[in-house]
Amino acid sequence: MGAAWRDITGTQGWFKKILFLCLVGCVPILNFSVSGYALRWSRELSFGKRNPLPREIFRKKEILTGFRAWLAQLSLGFVYCILGLLATLLLSAFFGLFSVQAGATIAALVFIVLSFGMAFFWLPLVNVSIMRMTAVDYLEAALNLPKTFKAFKRAMGGAIGATIVPPLLSGLVTFLLFTLIGGIIGASAASNFSNLNSLYGMYGMTGFSPAKTMTGLLGIGTSALFLYLLLGIVSSMLGTFAMLITWRAMGHWTARYASEWIKESDEEFVLQMAEDRAAPAAAAAAAAATAPPTAPAAYACPDDSTPIDPSAPASSAGADNNYNQ
Numbered sequence: 480m481g482a483a484w485r486d487i488t489g490t491q492g493w494f495k496k497i498l499f500l501c502l503v504g505c506v507p508i509l510n511f512s513v514s515g516y517a518l519r520w521s522r523e524l525s526f527g528k529r530n531p532l533p534r535e536i537f538r539k540k541e542i543l544t545g546f547r548a549w550l551a552q553l554s555l556g557f558v559y560c561i562l563g564l565l566a567t568l569l570l571s572a573f574f575g576l577f578s579v580q581a582g583a584t585i586a587a588l589v590f591i592v593l594s595f596g597m598a599f600f601w602l603p604l605v606n607v608s609i610m611r612m613t614a615v616d617y618l619e620a621a622l623n624l625p626k627t628f629k630a631f632k633r634a635m636g637g638a639i640g641a642t643i644v645p646p647l648l649s650g651l652v653t654f655l656l657f658t659l660i661g662g663i664i665g666a667s668a669a670s671n672f673s674n675l676n677s678l679y680g681m682y683g684m685t686g687f688s689p690a691k692t693m694t695g696l697l698g699i700g701t702s703a704l705f706l707y708l709l710l711g712i713v714s715s716m717l718g719t720f721a722m723l724i725t726w727r728a729m730g731h732w733t734a735r736y737a738s739e740w741i742k743e744s745d746e747e748f749v750l751q752m753a754e755d756r757a758a759p760a761a762a763a764a765a766a767a768a769t770a771p772p773t774a775p776a777a778y779a780c781p782d783d784s785t786p787i788d789p790s791a792p793a794s795s796a797g798a799d800n801n802y803n804q
Contacts, residue, residue, distance in 0.1 A: 483727035490531035515545030521730025551621035630737035641728035645721035
């Protein structure tokens, strides 16, 4: 997540980019391009590249990848719900043979376990499945749960943290902002009605004046509408930022622990890797002289100075595009 944070905030104009992605996310159909944009950007890490946030958003591949990710989430979520429903019915029916209270208690406990399982196990596994689908570039790869779980169990903590922490922090900040603004609006309303009561008492009025009451309510309502509209934009930006952090962190996770997936990738990236290997021999020799090869994996931690793959030359796209630099 730290590497993902640096990748995003290290991009020039990243705040404007997130604001634009937030607005795009409000448009039906086009909103698929937001998640697809984050996934395609994170995909490059498995190929030894590390570019800033791309400029292009509305590309066919971004929209298609986002739509595939939505289908994968929907399909795997449906599978989890069906399995959870069957487990709840079977266990509650079995214990219900002894007593109705036991059956109801078991059903409640199973529901709680399934809820925690969804948050701390299934959702991270779904994200790993989506990253595999993005790396391989076809939808069926997301449904191959045995192969996905094989990589998932190598570093469950990283996948769980990348899935849960960013949206949790975003939701917490949004909740605090809503609570703060709600308290401000409530205090303002109480102050206004207190002033009206004082005014009525000064002139010996025994009841509320409809005109003044409606004026006060209209002023409070207008302020509340503006504040909540502003808060909606802020919370949407926080959600978009959390989504970028999650998928970029999952991209780093995939490059570290599931780099073998790139061997199943589509022809386009295979050709791209071949072009990278065809770079000038001088660059390859310079990269190889930096340090002896330590591992065949095509990834190294961004903070590590060890080259990714000393046998491969630097990318032709520039120094920022390859960890070898």
